[in-house]
Amino acid sequence: MADLKYLSGFGSEFSSEDPRCPESLPKDQNSPQQCPYGLYAEQLSGSAFTAPRSENKRTWLYRIRPSVVHKPFTALKNDTVTHNWDEEEPNPNQLHWHPFDLPLGNKKVDFIDGIHTICGAGDPKFKTGIAVHVFLCNSSMDNRAFYNSDGDFLIVPQTGQLLIKTEFGKIEVKLNEIAVIQQGMRFQVKVTSPSRGYILEVFGRHFELPDLGPIGANGLANPRDFLTPVAYYDDVDEVFQIVSKYQGKLFTCEQDHSPFDVVAWHGNYVPYKYDLSKFMVINSVSFDHCDPSIFTVLTCQSDKKGTAIADFVIFPPRWSVQEHTFRPPYYHRNCMSEFMGLILGEYEAKIGGLSPGGATLHSIMTPHGPDANCFEAASNESLKPTRIADKTQAFMFESCLGLALTKWGAKTCEKINPDYHKCWQNLKKQFTGPKKL
Ligand SMILES: O=C(O)Cc1cc(O)ccc1O
Ligand SMILES: [Fe+2]
Secondary structure (H helix, E strand, C coil): CCCCCEEECCCCCEEEECCCCCCCCCCCCCCCCCCHHHCEEEEEECCCCCCCHHHCCEEEEEECCCCCCCCCCEECCCCCCCCCCCCCCCCCCCEEECCCCCCCCCCCCCCCCCEEEEEEEEEHHHCEEEEEEEEEECCCCCCEEEEECCEEEEEEEEECCEEEEECCEEEEECCCEEEEECCCCCEEEEECCCEEEEEEEEECCCCECCCCHHHCCCCECCHHHEEEECCCCCCCCCCEEEEEEECCEEEEEEECCCCCCEEEEEECCCCEEEEHHHCECCCCCCCCCCCHHHHEEEEEECCCCCCEEEEEEEECCEEECCCCCCCCCCCECCCCEEEEEEEECCCCCCCCCCCCCCEEEECCCCCECCCHHHHHHHHHCCCCCEEECCCCEEEEEEECCCCEECHHHHHHCCCECCCCCHHHHCCCCCCCCCCCC
């Protein structure tokens, strides 16, 4: 794919001009009476105008036509995207999905048509909640652009790579990279082969880097490794379909030109990507298993201190060196929901269990942990330093919200493994009994 340029940094004030139009960014002001090159100025707000300065997000776009030049929206027929969390009865079981199928047959399915909601909670109307989707597509969006009025998308490709054209420029997202496209940003996804991946959507809030506390000023995902595209415009007068997800439903409208007509922009409200292999891993070098919060790449915080609407956590390749320790994840019950997926390789707690492109959900207070094979092996292994495979990347979307399954997630996808619970049934009683007096 193309050799693209990026701007490096997280939450920075960036500015970018398409090199074909030097000096296209107005100097010293945002709204000149006439913009350079006859462009229109348009502000895209990612926070309330009056949000504290540290959280205030907006970008000024200088474009060939303002976004308002489009025909009215009408409902787009779609039965795979939903924020209706009452489709199914609550289900507290441990859940395991086999890999979700890429589109079968010759039917062309693009990124928009390929989005399937698995579970979620909350309501975009109240600006709080999340949705977990998978995308399963085999063709590129042609003269079609999408924007999400409800929240931000954190996109995790698992099969295939994505070329995402945005109003801000182009982003290439390879395997083991993620992209975040925030609320309102128009984008188009091109694929070169059948593509599958996961989407974490958060309503009404944005992702931030986690605080580092005693870790210090560096580590985990470093700000410089977040990459934002440089300005690129198309001057194309052809019919385009703009699809918006608004209050959980899809709507479409037409316009007679490309929405990717931004010649220059400046601001701190931008799309970005991150290469997961750049994550600086922190872990125990003495004993015991650290909580997985040490692997948080990005967090979307709730109003409750230290409690995430959604954390994006990875389980990257690393050394395991703890002494006199059961090294895999501990058995636990969590007051948070844990949705996990696998990008590549195996997940250490379920070798042969979770497969790339599949998923698990361990809901609030649902007990879970290593399967019986993992327990047996890890309880008896010799504790020399071991490398947790070079080619592995599991991840978790962890949320303080109770997640509800959609009908597609529970039934229509036909991927739920009814035997999942069996992986724990061979955990034998090994209690040695009270001390004989
Ligand atoms: O359940 C899981 O596999 C995720 C997880 C991993 C870990 O290392 C500790 C706790 C936890 O929930
Ligand atoms: Fe867990």
